[in-house]
Amino acid sequence: MARGRILKPAFYARPAELVAEDLLGKYLIRQVDQETIAARITETEAYIGPHDLACHARAGRTSRTAVMFGPGGIWYVYLIYGMYWMLNVVTGEEDYPAAVLFRTVGTWTGPGKLTRAMSIDKSLNGLSATRASGLWIEDRGPKLDTEAVCRTPRIGVDYAGEWKDKLYRYVLQNETEAATSRRKRSGPKKTS
C-alpha cells in the first residue's frame, strides 16, 4: 500500500521540463504479486514535444509513439537495441506528445538496468501511473537541503542537431557532487 502521496494526473499534465525536474526525489514503486520495490528517482530526461528533434514524436503519430499522444500520467515503454526496456511517463495535455525518461532510480544507474531490476517491460505500456497498481510514483517528502538539481545535455541524442545541447537532463546531487560538477564545467584554475 502507498506510504506516501501518489502523484495525480495534474502533476503530469504540465511541460516535460517541469515534470522531469519535479520527479527528482520522488519514489518509483513497483508491485508484483505481494512484493514491493521502492526506489528514489535521481536522474531524468525531458523530451518536450514534436518540435524536439530528440523526441520520438518528431515523426508524428506512429504505432510506437501513439501512447505519447495520450494524457499525462500514463507509461510509455519501448525496447531499444533489441535488449533494453526504456521507462518513460507521458506529460502534458492529451494530444500533445511529450514524455520524461527515467534514467536512474535507487542504486540502479542507467535506464536499461533499472527496468531489468524492477521487471518493467512492454506490458506496462499505456497503463496509468497514477493508481497504486503495478507501477506508480509517490511523493514521500521534500528533497534534502543538502541536495541540488544539476542540468546537462541529454545522453545518446547526438543526431538531434541543435536539440542535442539543450539542458533537458536533470540530476539530483548532494552539494559536494554539485560543487565538483561546477568545477569541472568551468575548467581547471590557473595557479601561477
Added chain:
DNA sequence: GCAGTGATCATA
C-alpha cells in the same frame, strides 16, 4: 572502442 540484439520505420 565496439558488438549484441530486435522492434520500428522509410523506402519500394
Added chain:
DNA sequence: ATGATCACTGCC
C-alpha cells in the same frame, strides 16, 4: 521485403 537506425550496456 529489405536495410538503417536506435533515448544502452558490458566487455575489449
